[in-house]
Amino acid sequence: MKRFSLTSVLLASALALGVTTTAYADAGDSPVLKRIQDKKVVNIGHRETSIPFSYMDSNGKPVGYSIDICMKIVEGIRNELGNQDIAVKFVPVTGQTRIALMANGTIDLECGSTTNNLTRQKQVSYLPTTFITGTKIATRKNSGIKNVNDLKGKTLGVSTGTTNEKVLKAYIEKNKLDTKITQFKDHSQGWLAIETGRIDAYGSDDVLLYGLISKSKNSNDYTVVGQFLSFDPYAIMVPRNDSTFQRLGTSVIANLMSSGEIDGIYKKWFEPGPTDINMPMSETLKMAFKIQALPN
């Protein structure tokens, strides 16, 4: 066994030396790595209010679960390029700007709470799934709403343009619930509307709902109810057409998963996490981490 691995290492190094003499400490055929090597900086796109994935702490510094994973990828980039001096620059992005900024090369990685889907893959590529959530609704405990069907004749708030809006609208139409839908620009305005009694329930990804509740003044008054209406795997976004860079990111994340390091990062942000969100890791996510822990 020992001898075998020694041979393979020798063989691999011989191949590496022979075929691509500069494979180590080089950007290779990756335009993104080349850009990072030239400018000596990795530009990370981050969200400002996606708690606890990517948000600003009290010092105005971007922190969160996705940011921690991205910092591991930055380490991977530094090792790949053999240059420990590569700096990190944080660029704030929103749901509307993330694609544009990635397409025009402003950001190299987007570390937020972005759902991976096939339509979006026409524009960008994704690293392995790092979180799994889905659409649910939050409501006041005394509202009498126990699941989505109880929304009959009630008012539901959603954030404009989200995948949640799409599935909730479809569900309400299909089941003829006669629910009035009010749209909001972002989660904070939607939450303000539920607090001021303008709406009876607010629909979003369950993890974001737990985050909103944990931040609200009377967090004991609210609860998340209902079955999952959609399946939203979150993943870190990388530019398309750069399989070398994508593979580098994938290998970093796969290693985090196989070494179990990702469990520690998860614990730090979710159990209970700095914002008291208190979401133990779901069985689905545990399984996803196992499956995505590709061997080296």
Added chain:
Amino acid sequence: MNYNWDWSVLISEPYLGWIVSGLGWTIVVSLLAWVLAFTLGSTLGIMRTSSSSLLNGIATTYVEIFRNIPLLVQFFLWYFVFPELLPDDAGMWVKRELPMPEFTTAVIALGLYTASRVCEQVRSGIESVGVGQVGAARALGLTEWQTMRYILVPVAYRRVIPPLTSEFLTIFKNSSLALTIGVIELTAVTRQIEEYTFQGFEAFTAATIIYSLITFFVMWLMKKIEARSRVHGMIGSGG
């Protein structure tokens, strides 16, 4: 640029339908807000030039408040704060029973803000007519109201057509802020298409062209109005 262009998204359903409906809301919100802004703004503009210090004071206060608060903040205040200041029942009515609350609030917020700007245009128009004509009118025995009605206003409105055109154009562009309180107008629709398809460049290009077409049409319309209302031998008739 590392981007996958796909213009067909603009003419495929449901996105085409969204754009059409968004355009409709932009036009309806803007026109209704303009009716409110023009009526209220004209009244306030005339009040600001009146000799009554009470009327003048009311109009001045109005202008100072509405012109100095950012429009985005005003939308927020009308939508979220105003209902909380009302008695509970009335507040609840505004939040739940008011027909199309986002739309109504948007028209009111945009209309009241633009009224303060129209007011200032009308006032400057009236003041530009000059004391000579006012003196002459009063000497002939016209009352202040008659001077206003027959001498000042007819001249003033012709003079302020160009700046009012700008306000009219601005109201279409400002209507895009209504998306912050949930009116699904043109800009909101483009953002929605962006989120659904990630084809934001195409959607925003379409919005840019549509807004340009609206403003070109408004400019053409106002030119027509200016030409129709022209009185020969007066200032502005040469142009």
